[in-house]
Amino acid sequence: MQSPRASLRHVTRWPVWAIPPRLLLSVLVVELLAIGLVTADALSLVPVTWTDAQAGLLLCGAAVLHVEAVLGVERIRRGSQESHHVDLNSVWTFAGALLLPPVLASAAVVVIYAYLFARVQRPTGIPAYKQVYSAATVVIAVHAAGVVLLLTAPGQLYGTVGGTFALLLALLAYTVVNTCLVLGVVAMASPNVRILRVLGSGDEVILEIATLSLGALVAAALTTTTPLAVLLVIPPILVLHRTILVKKLQERADTDAKTGLLNSAAWHSQSRSALRAAERSETTAGVLVLDLDHFKIVNDRHGHLAGDEVLRVVANTLREEVRDHDLVGRFGGEEFVVLLSRLADTDQTPEDAAVEVGRIGDRIRRRVRELRVSSSAVDGSDATIEGVTVSVGGAVFPSDGHSLTTLVATADAALYAAKRAGRDTVRVGPDLARSRDESPGGDPLAG
Structure with a gap:
């Protein structure tokens, strides 16, 4: 048996104490609110019938079967998820919110999430x-849905127009409360990360609604004379899990492991599609090719691990400086590429389009020059890597070319013009970009 001092040392080493105090306070407030709601439920002495208890046990049992059936898939999915995680177990927790007394619905959440933690x-x-x-x-979201039902449909939930309307409001309340609480913490933990990027695409919102809709069907099944029909929900849930996994594996295959950006093949594929869309909608687009100046010096002075950290920081900077629908990729080494889609209508003059592309490139250039990267995360030292600069070349669609190959070649030539101009500068278009073969000795300016 551990001594009190050893137990205290163990508690002080919990990972939770490593998060920032402001974030920790917010987390504790939410958790205390959930505890307060459950305590109030327990003290309210709302009668719990045997039918309610049976429904709660059946929900928990179905959730356990669900977790075991998708165990391998969920371990992969939760280990690699970067966007807001759509929790398919809300099938069972939302059903509990619709059907069970609050105290039982909360107890079901605790049981399901404890089992999920132990197994996944x-x-x-x-x-x-x-x-x-x-x-x-989820406990707070369950109570929010319960309050909506209490105010709008205290009687029959199924079989009436009013009950259907109340059901939709409860679904909305559950989704909004749970999502806002999760994204609020994400925003505090990573203030530079865009919430829309964390939330993911519209497909994940649709998946969330579909999952809760299945939860409503589960609650309806439990009100019938054949409650075991809830088990019929598990096969479609398995299909959803595998569909999500395939999508995540595809995203992983398209992602550069070192920076989290699109890899070269994925960037080319998605950029070609974006250019076709720009042509159909008669809008302009831009391509930027960026290369870190003298990056070999960073690796030689600080080591390749510190160099990798610089690449990650630069990649994050690129994502922050462009819009969510722009495409950012890594070509390899210290070279990056950006497709700026839907800049303006094609009646914009080529000169104005080039100025806009150059302005975006210059904004990125200035941000990179201001970066201060600590190497303590990789080698434990107190060294700060600063003075990193980037040269930028740009091209404009359609004035500089209609194909992605032509645009990249033009932007790459402009990049070498920026290198020749002294680095840490931006050049856009073929008029400012002589071919790299004009530099003496072929390519003495690489890096």
Whole structure:
């Protein structure tokens, strides 16, 4: 048995204490609110019938079967998820919110999330405090849905127009409360990350609604004379899990592991599609090719691990400086590429389009020059890497070419013109970009 001092040392080493104090306070407030709601439910002495208890047990049992059926898929999915995680277990928790007394609905959330942590999160190394917070947000969302039902449909939920309207409002309340609590913490933890990027594409919103809709069907099945019909929901849930996994594996295949940007092949494929869309909609677009200046010096002075950290920071800067629908990729080494889609109508003059592309490139150039990258995360030293600069070349669609190959070649030639101009500068278009073969000795300015 551990001594009190050893137990205290163990508690002080919990990962939760490593998060920033402001974020920790917000997490604790949400968790305390959830505890307060459950306590109030327990003290309210609302009668719980045997039918309610049976429904709660059946929901928990179905959730356990669900977790076991998708165990391998979920471990992969949760270990690689970067956007807001659509929790397909809301099938069961939302059904509980519609059908069970609040105290039983909350108890079902606790049971389901405890089992989920033991079987999925813990083996993948996810800290327990994240699962505790997730459970707390779901408990609050369950109560929000319950309040909506109490105010709009205190009687029959199914079989009436009013009940259907109340059901839709409860679904909306559950989704909004849970999503806002999750994204609020994400925004505080990573203030530079765009919420829309974390939330993911519209497909994930549709998936969230579809999952909750299945939860409504589960609740309806439990009100019939054949409650075991809820098990029929598991096969479609399995299909959803595998569909999501295929999508995530595709995203992983398209992603550069070092920076999180699109890899070269994926960038080319998606950029060609974006240019076809620009041609159909008669809008202009731009291509930027960027190369870090003298990056070999960074690797030689600080090591390749520190160099990799610089690449990650630069990649994040690129994402922050362009719009969500622009495409950012890594060509390899210290070279990056950006497709700026839907800049303006094609009646914009080529000169104005080139100025806009150059302005965006110059904004990126200035941001990179201001970067200060600490190497303590990779080698434990107190060194700060600064003075990193980038040369930028640009091209404009359609004035500089209609094909992606031509645009990249023009932007690449402009990049070498920027190198010749002294680096840490921007050049756009073929008029400012002589071919790289004009530089003496072929390519003495690489890097």
